[in-house]
Amino acid sequence: MGRRRTRRGQALLAGLLALLVALPTGLTLGLLTLRDGRAGGGAGGSRGPQVMRIGVMAPLSGDLGNIGGSVRDAVTLAVDEFNKSEAIPGWKVELVAENDLSRPDGGAAAAEAFAKDSALVGVVGPLSSNVARIAVPVLDAAGVPVISPSNGDPALTAQDEPPYARKRPYDRYFRLSGSDAVQARAGADYAVRVLHLTKIIVVDGGPSYGDTLAGRFASYALAAGAEVLTTYQVKGADADGKEVQEVAEGIQEFNPDLVYTSTGYLFASALRQRMADEAISVRILGTDAMLSARYLDSAGGAAEGDLATDLAVPLSRLPAGAFATEYLKRWGPVAGGPEQPAIPDKKTGSPTPTPTDGATGPAAPPGGPIRDGQGTNTPGGSGSSAPGAVVPGDNGSGRGDEPSAVTGQEADMIPALAAYAYDSARALLRAAAVVLPGRVAVDDATRAAITAQIARGSFAGVTGQVAxxxxxxxxxxxxxxxxxxxxxxxxxVIPAK
Known part of the structure; x- marks a missing residue:
């Protein structure tokens, strides 16, 4: 009997405790209220804002760290402006940056980190096409939208497939720059149709400077009516004396009126010096890999009138006054100055052998380009500006359609890629502002909807109309x-056709 009463007492005590838990006191009710947000700030008077994140993948250290840092800073501006505007009630944006080291292995690590971030709505970057080839498949498989400011590799969007058979390789990948196909065509058309240079020697720096950049240029030049006299295959990242001499001898033999080189600035400047020593007066047309103050320093006065192509328009030629003013106010100029366009190598992107879009080649100087192996640009005339050439700083914003507190020359102390990164971030954030209201979390359906909104969106950006x-x-x-x-x-600036 005693044991039975003890068990009954234990059961009654357990029931009483359960009742106390089920009927919260004023203290527990208050704690629950704070926990579910009814006593906090945020949307609808509930808890604090939901967090979504936007990623930046770029080289944040080493020779290209200043370019990657400017990209991160530009995205920071876009994020801060977005948060200040409270574009999505109940949500705020956080920026997370991953250092891809401008190398494929760094890109792989950065992509894996981003793929695991459940609050990520998209990534700005990478800058180099070599990195993109590794990182984009990982991010695309994870459902993460990606907008690169500068990748030049045509294969990333299957540009070389016949129109009737072309299929998009990565459904969630976008690029804000043109590709190597755009760069090569612009260079060929300008040289042949504008400057009437029709006898051309091509110097191919190899895959690191665009797998087919030299070949594309040659094809476009032939189509425009030029004659390609011969092609030399060289190690584009070096200045091998024998190769330089071989090309110089070929120039003397074939007597061209243009030498096209898809190499880094080391080879191009060594060739220019050798040509000067031998009194050879022929213009050189290079790619974005030649866009370096080091080419100017090494080649000296003999380089006057030489040409180079690129894909990123400098800020002095963009309606970027407000952006440039705010960027310089917060971050100041990027080392390197306006003498060298700051455009990364959209294709390869290794810091040591790469001066522009990620292609291989010597390291870009501070503020200089990163070679991506894809880019395009050219103006020129011996000792005078080429037809239609514009001197940076001619007016505040470059186009004169927007007042600016900075001159064009001051604006060009910001790498051009910063403006492209800023517009990339804005494209992501504008899409998120359409998709996220009413949603309580970032999931794959949300990212898919953001991708679709990026694809259909269009807005006037710092770099022009973004669509x-x-x-x-x-x-x-x-x-x-x-x-x-x-x-x-x-x-x-050469508008697209």
Whole structure:
């Protein structure tokens, strides 16, 4: 009997405790109220804002760290402006940056980290096409939208497939720049149709400078009516004396009126010096890999009138006054100055052998380009600006359609890629502002909807009208032709055809 009463007492005690838990006291009710947000700030008087994140994948250290840092800073501006505007009630944006080291292995690590972030709505970057080839498949498989400011590899959007068979390789990938196909065509058309240079020697720097950049240029030049006299295959990242001499001898033998080189600035400047030593007066047309103050320093006065192509338009030629003012106010100029367009190598992107879009080649100087192996631009005339060339700083914003507190020359102390990264971030954030209201979390359905909104969106950006075609390429990308005039690169913007 005693044991039975003890068990009954234990059961009654357990029931009483359960009742106390089920009927919260004023203290527990208050704690629950704070926990579910009814006593906090945020949307609808509930808990604090939901967090979504936007990623930046770029080189944040090493020789290209200043370019990657400017990209991160530009995205920071876009994020801060977005949060200040409270564009999505109940949501705020956080930025997370991953250092891809401008190397495929760094890109792989960065992509894996981003793929695991459940709050990520998209990534701005990478800058180099070599990195993109590794990182984009990982991010695309994870359902993460990606907008690169600068990848030049045509294969990333299957540009080389026949129109009737073209299929988009990565459904969630977009690029804001043009591709190597745009760069090569712009260079060939400008050289042949504008400057009437029709006897051309091609110097191919190899895969690191665009798998087919030299070949594309040759094809476009032939189509425009030029004659390609011969092609030399060289190690584009070096200045091998034997190769330089071989090309110089070929120039003397074939007597061209243009030498096209898809190499880094080391080879191009060594060739220019050898040509000067042997009194050979022929213009050189290079790619974005030649866009370096080091080419100007090494080649000296003999480089006057030489040309280079690129894909990123300098800020002095963009309606970027407000952006440039705010960027300089917060971050100041990027080391390197306006003499060298700051455009990364959209294709390869290794810091040591790469001066522009990620292609291989010597390291870009501070503020200089990163070679991506894809880019385009050319203006020029011996000792005078090429037809239509514009001197940076001619007016505040470059186009004169927007008042600016900075001059064009001051604006060009910001890498051009910063403006492209800013617009990339804005494209992501504008899409998120359409999709996220009413949602309580970021999931794959949310990211899919953001991707669809990016694809159909269009807005006036710092870099021009931002809109994408069905393959993720920017509609109507521009190219830039630079001529060396009075020891400086002077840009001419070539609108897309």
């Amino acid at each position: 994408f075609d069905i393959f993720g390429d920017r509609r109507d990308p521009s190219a830039v032709i630079y001529a060396i005039v009075n020891g400086r690169f002077v840009p001419t």
